[in-house]
Amino acid sequence: MLYHLLYPLHTTISAFNVFRYITFRTIYASLTALLICLVLGPWVIRKLTEHGVCQYVRDEGPPTHTTKTGTPTMGGLLILFAVVFATLLWSNLTNFFVWIVLLVTLSYGAIGFVDDYLMERKKQSQGLRGRTKLLAQVFIGLMVGGLLYARADFDTHVSVPFLKGINPDLGWGYILFVALVIVGTSNAVNLTDGLDGLAIGPVTVAAAAYVVLSYVAGHVKIADYLQIQYVAGSGELAVFCGTLVGAGMGFLWYNTYPAQVFMGDVGSLPLGGALGAAAVMTKHEILLALVGGIFVIEALSVIFQVGFFKVFNGRRIFRMAPIHHHFELKGWAEPKVIVRFWIIAIFLALLSLSTLKLR
Numbered sequence: 001m002l003y004h005l006l007y008p009l010h011t012t013i014s015a016f017n018v019f020r021y022i023t024f025r026t027i028y029a030s031l032t033a034l035l036i037c038l039v040l041g042p043w044v045i046r047k048l049t050e051h052g053v054c055q056y057v058r059d060e061g062p063p064t065h066t067t068k069t070g071t072p073t074m075g076g077l078l079i080l081f082a083v084v085f086a087t088l089l090w091s092n093l094t095n096f097f098v099w100i101v102l103l104v105t106l107s108y109g110a111i112g113f114v115d116d117y118l119m120e121r122k123k124q125s126q127g128l129r130g131r132t133k134l135l136a137q138v139f140i141g142l143m144v145g146g147l148l149y150a151r152a153d154f155d156t157h158v159s160v161p162f163l164k165g166i167n168p169d170l171g172w173g174y175i176l177f178v179a180l181v182i183v184g185t186s187n188a189v190n191l192t193d194g195l196d197g198l199a200i201g202p203v204t205v206a207a208a209a210y211v212v213l214s215y216v217a218g219h220v221k222i223a224d225y226l227q228i229q230y231v232a233g234s235g236e237l238a239v240f241c242g243t244l245v246g247a248g249m250g251f252l253w254y255n256t257y258p259a260q261v262f263m264g265d266v267g268s269l270p271l272g273g274a275l276g277a278a279a280v281m282t283k284h285e286i287l288l289a290l291v292g293g294i295f296v297i298e299a300l301s302v303i304f305q306v307g308f309f310k311v312f313n314g315r316r317i318f319r320m321a322p323i324h325h326h327f328e329l330k331g332w333a334e335p336k337v338i339v340r341f342w343i344i345a346i347f348l349a350l351l352s353l354s355t356l357k358l359r
């Protein structure tokens with residue numbers, strides 16, 4: 001909005017020329033989202049508490065988690081407001097990719113909201129049926145894939161990290177691939193959201209990585225120099241990813257151990273979906289598995305645990321899945337698990353950025 005209101009004035013007031021720069025708008029979009037979360041956080045926590053919107057902990061979870069019962073949840077509403085408001089304020093609103101990523105964020109946020117609302121209404125830890133939630137996510141993923149595939153200038157080739165000569169063209173299958181990336185990332189982030197600050201930390205780190213990846217993918221000269229796929233207009237996604245960074249840091253202020261508020265599915269589902277959408281539109285889809293390696297590990301730990309349990313008559317690989325609970329039951333203090341996972345997330349993000357030169 002500010003871009004459209006103030007940048008046209010640069011011909012008379014040269015200072016407004018700064019609004020043309022994605023880097024400038026990304027920084028201030030991030031700061032805007034951060035301030036929104038910091039300022040509105042106490043009010044949101046108070047309102048959630050007043051309305052009894054509280055967490056219900058599974059009986060089969062780690063015993064130490066029983067103390068979390070009653071903590072306000074659905075704090076993801078604060079994240080959504082900060083991200084959407086800051087994006088609309090600082091982005092170029094004529095950009096196609098901005099509206100696509102907002103579509104994913106808001107629609108997945110709606111799914112998460114319904115899920116959380118049903119949990120509160122039933123006063124238990126189960127909301128939407130898993131199949132219903134998954135079908136809704138897949139439908140949106142397929143719709144986004146179709147919208148991208150319909151663009152004549154969008155490339156359906158997939159780049160493979162470290163291998164610059166391998167770029168398979170998926171053709172119409174790219175639609176299915178888009179849905180897989182978005183849905184998979186959304187649910188992986190959701191699975192990771194089990195400890196205070198555990199999910200929002202790696203989300204913030206991954207979003208920061210995609211600020212860089214979005215910018216270089218949308219800059220024709222840098223993309224050519226780095227030998228990566230150039231996607232015209234994708235640089236504007238750096239502004240959106242910047243809002244994820246700012247909102248993530250602002251929410252972490254209240255979500256860090258011991259958490260004053262949880263994000264709920266209304267936060268975890270759209271955050272994961274947004275990261276998946278950004279990865280697709282910047283043509284760094286497969287690299288997301290490295291950038292968000294923590295989420296991959298968490299998701300795989302559940303898949304392997306369930307599969308092993310069914311095949312080997314109740315035997316388990318981990319003491320409990322997702323894997324962060326395994327370390328808790330081994331005796332690691334919750335803050336230790338969280339911070340160590342953050343360290344791994346930062347390492348993986350830096351490693352993923354190094355692939356821009358290792359090609």
